[in-house]
Amino acid sequence: xxxxxxxxxxxxxxxxxxxxxxxxxxxxxxNLDAKTVHYGATDKEEIxxxxxxVLYRFRGKQPPTAEVPIVxxxxxVNRPYMIDLQDDRSIVRNLLEQGEDVYLIDWxxxxxxxxxxxxxxxxxxxxxxxxxxxxxxHDLDAVNLLGICQGGVFSLCFASIYPEKxxxxxxxxxxxxxxxxxxxxxxxxQGVDVDLAVDTLGNIPGDLMxxxxxxxxxxxxxxxxxxxxxxxxxxPVEVENFLRMEKWIFDSPDQAGETFRQxxxxxxxxxxMMRGGTxxxxxxxxxxxxxxxxxxxxxxxxxxxxxxxxxxxRGIVGTDDYSELAFKGGHIGLYVSGRAQREVPSAIHQWLxxxx
Amino acid sequence: xxxxPQGTEWMGDWNAIGEQFxxxxxxxxxxxxxxxxxxxxxxxxxIIEQTRGAEGGHGEMLERGxxxxxxxxxxxxxxxxxxxxxxxxxxxxxxxxxxxxxxFDVRQNPVLSALRASAGQGALNVDQLLDGVKxxxxxxxxxxxxxxxxxxxxxxxxxxxxxxxxxSALMELQEPMALYQGEMLRAAxxxxxxxxxxxxxxxxxxxxxxxxxxxxxxxxxAAEEGYxxxxxxxxxxxxxxxxxNAQMRVRQLIQQQVERSTAxxxxxxxxxxxxxxxxxxxxRRRLGDAEEQLGELLPSATRGEKTARRTQVKxxxxxxxxxxxxxxxxxxxxxxxxxxxxxxxxxxGKASKPAKSSNTSKAKAGGSFAERLAATRSDKRRG
Numbered sequence: 001x002x003x004x005x006x007x008x009x010x011x012x013x014x015x016x017x018x019x020x021x022x023x024x025x026x027x028x029x030x031n032l033d034a035k036t037v038h039y040g041a042t043d044k045e046e047i048x049x050x051x052x053x054v055l056y057r058f059r060g061k062q063p064p065t066a067e068v069p070i071v072x073x074x075x076x077v078n079r080p081y082m083i084d085l086q087d088d089r090s091i092v093r094n095l096l097e098q099g100e101d102v103y104l105i106d107w108x109x110x111x112x113x114x115x116x117x118x119x120x121x122x123x124x125x126x127x128x129x130x131x132x133x134x135x136x137x138h139d140l141d142a143v144n145l146l147g148i149c150q151g152g153v154f155s156l157c158f159a160s161i162y163p164e165k166x167x168x169x170x171x172x173x174x175x176x177x178x179x180x181x182x183x184x185x186x187x188x189x190q191g192v193d194v195d196l197a198v199d200t201l202g203n204i205p206g207d208l209m210x211x212x213x214x215x216x217x218x219x220x221x222x223x224x225x226x227x228x229x230x231x232x233x234x235x236p237v238e239v240e241n242f243l244r245m246e247k248w249i250f251d252s253p254d255q256a257g258e259t260f261r262q263x264x265x266x267x268x269x270x271x272x273m274m275r276g277g278t279x280x281x282x283x284x285x286x287x288x289x290x291x292x293x294x295x296x297x298x299x300x301x302x303x304x305x306x307x308x309x310x311x312x313x314r315g316i317v318g319t320d321d322y323s324e325l326a327f328k329g330g331h332i333g334l335y336v337s338g339r340a341q342r343e344v345p346s347a348i349h350q351w352l353x354x355x356x
Numbered sequence: 357x358x359x360x361p362q363g364t365e366w367m368g369d370w371n372a373i374g375e376q377f378x379x380x381x382x383x384x385x386x387x388x389x390x391x392x393x394x395x396x397x398x399x400x401x402x403i404i405e406q407t408r409g410a411e412g413g414h415g416e417m418l419e420r421g422x423x424x425x426x427x428x429x430x431x432x433x434x435x436x437x438x439x440x441x442x443x444x445x446x447x448x449x450x451x452x453x454x455x456x457x458x459x460f461d462v463r464q465n466p467v468l469s470a471l472r473a474s475a476g477q478g479a480l481n482v483d484q485l486l487d488g489v490k491x492x493x494x495x496x497x498x499x500x501x502x503x504x505x506x507x508x509x510x511x512x513x514x515x516x517x518x519x520x521x522x523x524s525a526l527m528e529l530q531e532p533m534a535l536y537q538g539e540m541l542r543a544a545x546x547x548x549x550x551x552x553x554x555x556x557x558x559x560x561x562x563x564x565x566x567x568x569x570x571x572x573x574x575x576x577x578a579a580e581e582g583y584x585x586x587x588x589x590x591x592x593x594x595x596x597x598x599x600x601n602a603q604m605r606v607r608q609l610i611q612q613q614v615e616r617s618t619a620x621x622x623x624x625x626x627x628x629x630x631x632x633x634x635x636x637x638x639x640r641r642r643l644g645d646a647e648e649q650l651g652e653l654l655p656s657a658t659r660g661e662k663t664a665r666r667t668q669v670k671x672x673x674x675x676x677x678x679x680x681x682x683x684x685x686x687x688x689x690x691x692x693x694x695x696x697x698x699x700x701x702x703x704x705g706k707a708s709k710p711a712k713s714s715n716t717s718k719a720k721a722g723g724s725f726a727e728r729l730a731a732t733r734s735d736k737r738r739g
Binding site: 002003004005006007010011014015018029045047048050051057112113114115116117121125129133136137138139181182184187188190191192193196197199200201202214215216217218219220222223224225226227229230243246250 | 416417418420421422423424425427428429432466467470471555556557558559563564565566567568569571572573576579580583584587588589592593594596597598600601604605607608611626629630633634636637638640641644648662665666668669
C-alpha cells in the first residue's frame, strides 16, 4: 500500500465535521463579546511610575512569605500580561501561591515622544529606578531579578552594571549568542542596514516586528493555527482562550528607534554579549561581573530564541553558581502551557529558596 | 513479509480508492444543498460577515483565519479531485500542491501566501510599507524611461537631481525584489520535495495517513521545513537584507520629498520633529536626574513618598529583610554570607571562574523539572 489510506466514509465525515464545527462556531462567536475576553488574572497595584513605565506589584490571595521580592523585566516587544494571561495560565499567580512577592516593570506603549529612548534609558534609568524603589520599599540592598527574552538581555546588562542590586538572577528564553546557525531572526538581521531603517522609520512599528515573528513559521502561525481553531470552535471556553492568545500576539507596541538600533546592531549583528560585553550609556556591561547566582531557563522548541543561543550564557557569566534548565516546550509555552504552570514557578521558587 | 513500495509506485494506489471516494464526496456535498461546492468556506464567510464591524466582534482574527481555512479547503478539494477526477492516472502530489495553491509562481506561491496571511487588518509588513508610498512613487516612474541619467542644469537642477535619485532608487528596488521572490520560490519547491519524501516515508506499514487532516498537517510540516532551510541560508540573508534596504531607501527619499513640499507650507517635517523629540528626550533625562539629586540632597522632599510606598508594600507583608538588609549608615552595605563574597568578586572584576560542569539539565532529563534543576545545580557545585 501507499502512504494514503483514507477511508472514503471517514473523509466525508471530516468534511461534515468541518461544516458542523463552523456552524457551531458561528453561534459561539456571536455570543462571545471580544471586550469581555479579559486577560491579566491577578490583581496588581501601581507602586511607581516614571514616564510611561509603570512598576506594579501583584497581589496574591495570601501575603507573600518570601523575604526578597522578584522583579520581572519583560521584553519591549509584546505585552507582559503573557505571564498572567488567565486564571489557569499564570506564572505570576503560581509564583504568588508559592509565597513569592512579584513585581513587574511594564514598559508601556512607545509613541513618537519616545523615539530617542536608548538602552541607557531603559536600563540605567527605568530599570534602576524601579529596582531602587523595590529595594527601598523592602529595605533591601538587592532583589531577585527575572528577565524574559529581550528583558532577559536587559537583566543581564543590569546585573553586570549593578551586581550589588541583584541577589539572584533568573533569565527565561534569553539569548546571549546571536550568531548560532539555527537563529532565523538573526540570519535575516545580518544584512539589514539598521541605521537606515531607524533613520527612515523612526520608531519601529510593532506590527512590522510582529509580522517578522510570524514569518519565522508562516505555515504554522498563519495557516495551520486557524485550521486548528475549527477543532475548538464549538467550545466557548477554548475559543475564549484562543482569542485571548490572539489578542496578546497582535498586541505589539512600537519599538523606540534608538533602542532598536542599539539592540539590533550590538547584539544581533555584532554579538557583543559573546565578545566581552558592550556599553550602555556610560556604563560598561561585562558579563563576568554577573557574579550572583544565575538560573537560566530556556525552551527546547523555541523558534525565536533557540536553545543554542541561550545556553552559552553558562560560559560568559562570572558566577560560580549557574543553573540551567531546559523546558520541554516553545517560547510561549514556557508561560502558558499546563506543563509550565506545574513546573516553572515551583522550580524558580525552589531555586530561590535554596539561596535564601 | 510486506514488500515496501518503490519510488512513486504507491501513487497508483490512489486510483483504486479514488473513484469510490469521489462518489462519496459528491454525495456528501449534496447534503449541503445545491451550489454548495465549498460549504466550509461559506460557513466561515458567514461568520465574518456577521461579526464584521459589530461591537465586540472578532473580525480581525477571523479575517486572518480566512486565508488559513481557504487553503485548507482548497487542499481538501484538490486532493479529492486527485482521487476521483483523474481516474486512470497516477496520483501526483505535485499536482495536488499546484492545484491547492494555483501554481508555483512568484504571484501565487504558498510561502508568500502564508506570509501574507499574517497581514490582517492592522498588521503591517515590508510589502505593505512599500504599498503605502506607491502614490508618491507613481509620478516618478514616468520619468524613469526619459532622462533619468541626463545631467541636470538650470534653475531646477536640484529638483531634477532629487527626482532622478528617487527614480533610480525605484529602479534599483526591482533587483532585490526579484531576488527575494526567487528565494520564496526556492522555499516553495523545497517544501514540495520534502513533502514527497515524507509521503514516501509514510508508505511504511502502520504509518499510512488515514485522514485528510493528517495529509494537510504533513504538508504543513514539509512546507515549514522547506521554508526554514531556505530562510536560514546565506542566500536568503542576502536577499532579505537587500530587499529591506532598497525599500527603506525609496521610503527615505520619498520622506525627503514630502518634507520639502510641506516645509513650503510651514508644516514641520521629519527632520524638525526629530530635533524636537531629541530635545524632549534630553530634557526628560535631565529632569529625572534632577529629581533624583534633589531626593538625595533633600531626603525630606521624598520622605513622604517613600514612607507611603513602604506602608503600601507592607500591606502585603512586612519586609523582614532577611535577604540582604540595606545598611542604614553610610558606607558599603553590610552584606552577608555568599552575597558579600559575590559582591566582592564583582568589584574585583573577576575574570576567571571555576570550571563549569558541561552537564546540562537536558542530559539529566528523566526526573521532574525541579529534580532536573537540582541536578544541574549540584553538578555545577561539584565542578
